[in-house]
Amino acid sequence: MFIHIGDDHVIQSKDVISIIDYSLMTSSSIIEEMIFNQRKNKQVVETEEDSAKSIVITKGYIYFSPLSVYTLKKRANMMSTLNKLEDFTEEQEM
Known part of the structure:
Protein backbone atom coordinates (compact mmCIF):
# COMPACT_ATOMS: atom_id res chain seq x y z
CA MET A 1 0.00 0.00 0.00
CA PHE A 2 0.92 3.63 -0.27
CA ILE A 3 1.16 6.49 2.23
CA ASP A 21 10.01 13.68 14.90
CA TYR A 22 11.89 16.52 13.21
CA LYS A 42 21.27 13.38 -3.32
CA GLN A 43 18.93 11.01 -1.51
CA VAL A 44 17.12 13.56 0.64
CA VAL A 45 13.79 15.02 -0.44
CA GLU A 46 13.47 18.33 1.38
CA THR A 47 10.46 20.46 2.20
CA GLU A 48 10.49 24.06 3.35
CA GLU A 49 12.55 23.90 6.53
CA ASP A 50 9.99 25.81 8.58
CA SER A 51 7.27 23.34 7.64
CA ALA A 52 9.09 20.05 8.36
CA LYS A 53 7.50 18.18 11.27
CA SER A 54 8.84 14.69 10.68
CA ILE A 55 11.57 12.74 8.93
CA VAL A 56 10.54 9.65 6.98
CA ILE A 57 13.38 7.21 6.38
CA THR A 58 12.85 4.70 3.58
CA LYS A 59 15.07 2.14 1.89
CA GLY A 60 16.19 4.61 -0.78
CA TYR A 61 15.50 8.15 0.43
CA ILE A 62 14.97 10.39 3.42
CA TYR A 63 11.92 12.64 3.22
CA PHE A 64 11.19 15.74 5.26
CA SER A 65 7.43 15.79 5.75
CA PRO A 66 5.18 18.69 6.77
CA LEU A 67 2.93 16.14 8.51
CA SER A 68 3.40 15.11 12.13
CA VAL A 69 4.58 11.66 13.18
CA TYR A 70 1.13 11.05 14.67
CA THR A 71 -0.64 11.87 11.38
CA THR A 81 -6.71 -1.85 8.63
CA LEU A 82 -8.05 -1.52 5.11
CA ASN A 83 -5.92 -4.47 4.03
CA LYS A 84 -7.52 -6.65 6.71
CA LEU A 85 -11.10 -5.85 5.70
CA GLU A 86 -12.99 -8.50 3.82
CA ASP A 87 -14.36 -7.68 0.41
CA PHE A 88 -18.15 -7.79 0.62
CA THR A 89 -18.86 -6.63 -2.90
CA GLU A 90 -21.37 -8.74 -4.72
CA GLU A 91 -20.13 -10.58 -7.73
CA GLN A 92 -22.36 -10.07 -10.70
CA GLU A 93 -23.61 -13.17 -12.41
CA MET A 94 -23.53 -13.28 -16.16
Whole structure:
Protein backbone atom coordinates (compact mmCIF):
# COMPACT_ATOMS: atom_id res chain seq x y z
CA MET A 1 0.00 0.00 0.00
CA PHE A 2 0.92 3.63 -0.27
CA ILE A 3 1.16 6.49 2.23
CA HIS A 4 0.80 10.16 1.30
CA ILE A 5 3.48 11.97 3.33
CA GLY A 6 2.72 15.52 2.18
CA ASP A 7 4.12 17.85 -0.48
CA ASP A 8 2.74 15.60 -3.26
CA HIS A 9 4.95 12.69 -2.15
CA VAL A 10 3.53 9.18 -1.94
CA ILE A 11 5.68 6.27 -0.80
CA GLN A 12 5.16 2.54 -0.45
CA SER A 13 4.51 1.56 3.14
CA LYS A 14 6.75 -1.51 2.79
CA ASP A 15 9.74 0.79 2.14
CA VAL A 16 9.37 2.76 5.40
CA ILE A 17 12.11 2.05 7.89
CA SER A 18 11.38 4.77 10.43
CA ILE A 19 9.40 7.95 11.03
CA ILE A 20 11.13 10.38 13.39
CA ASP A 21 10.01 13.68 14.90
CA TYR A 22 11.89 16.52 13.21
CA SER A 23 12.79 18.11 16.53
CA LEU A 24 14.96 15.09 17.37
CA MET A 25 17.28 15.78 14.45
CA THR A 26 19.30 18.41 16.30
CA SER A 27 19.53 16.31 19.46
CA SER A 28 21.12 13.33 17.74
CA SER A 29 24.50 13.51 16.05
CA ILE A 30 23.83 10.12 14.42
CA ILE A 31 20.69 11.41 12.68
CA GLU A 32 22.47 14.61 11.62
CA GLU A 33 25.38 12.60 10.19
CA MET A 34 23.05 10.21 8.35
CA ILE A 35 21.14 13.09 6.76
CA PHE A 36 24.39 14.89 5.87
CA ASN A 37 25.69 11.76 4.09
CA GLN A 38 22.40 11.16 2.29
CA ARG A 39 22.35 14.81 1.14
CA LYS A 40 25.79 14.28 -0.44
CA ASN A 41 24.32 11.30 -2.29
CA LYS A 42 21.27 13.38 -3.32
CA GLN A 43 18.93 11.01 -1.51
CA VAL A 44 17.12 13.56 0.64
CA VAL A 45 13.79 15.02 -0.44
CA GLU A 46 13.47 18.33 1.38
CA THR A 47 10.46 20.46 2.20
CA GLU A 48 10.49 24.06 3.35
CA GLU A 49 12.55 23.90 6.53
CA ASP A 50 9.99 25.81 8.58
CA SER A 51 7.27 23.34 7.64
CA ALA A 52 9.09 20.05 8.36
CA LYS A 53 7.50 18.18 11.27
CA SER A 54 8.84 14.69 10.68
CA ILE A 55 11.57 12.74 8.93
CA VAL A 56 10.54 9.65 6.98
CA ILE A 57 13.38 7.21 6.38
CA THR A 58 12.85 4.70 3.58
CA LYS A 59 15.07 2.14 1.89
CA GLY A 60 16.19 4.61 -0.78
CA TYR A 61 15.50 8.15 0.43
CA ILE A 62 14.97 10.39 3.42
CA TYR A 63 11.92 12.64 3.22
CA PHE A 64 11.19 15.74 5.26
CA SER A 65 7.43 15.79 5.75
CA PRO A 66 5.18 18.69 6.77
CA LEU A 67 2.93 16.14 8.51
CA SER A 68 3.40 15.11 12.13
CA VAL A 69 4.58 11.66 13.18
CA TYR A 70 1.13 11.05 14.67
CA THR A 71 -0.64 11.87 11.38
CA LEU A 72 1.69 9.64 9.38
CA LYS A 73 1.23 6.83 11.89
CA LYS A 74 -2.56 7.12 11.59
CA ARG A 75 -2.29 6.98 7.80
CA ALA A 76 -0.06 3.90 7.92
CA ASN A 77 -2.38 2.18 10.41
CA MET A 78 -5.41 3.05 8.32
CA MET A 79 -3.86 1.30 5.34
CA SER A 80 -3.12 -1.86 7.34
CA THR A 81 -6.71 -1.85 8.63
CA LEU A 82 -8.05 -1.52 5.11
CA ASN A 83 -5.92 -4.47 4.03
CA LYS A 84 -7.52 -6.65 6.71
CA LEU A 85 -11.10 -5.85 5.70
CA GLU A 86 -12.99 -8.50 3.82
CA ASP A 87 -14.36 -7.68 0.41
CA PHE A 88 -18.15 -7.79 0.62
CA THR A 89 -18.86 -6.63 -2.90
CA GLU A 90 -21.37 -8.74 -4.72
CA GLU A 91 -20.13 -10.58 -7.73
CA GLN A 92 -22.36 -10.07 -10.70
CA GLU A 93 -23.61 -13.17 -12.41
CA MET A 94 -23.53 -13.28 -16.16
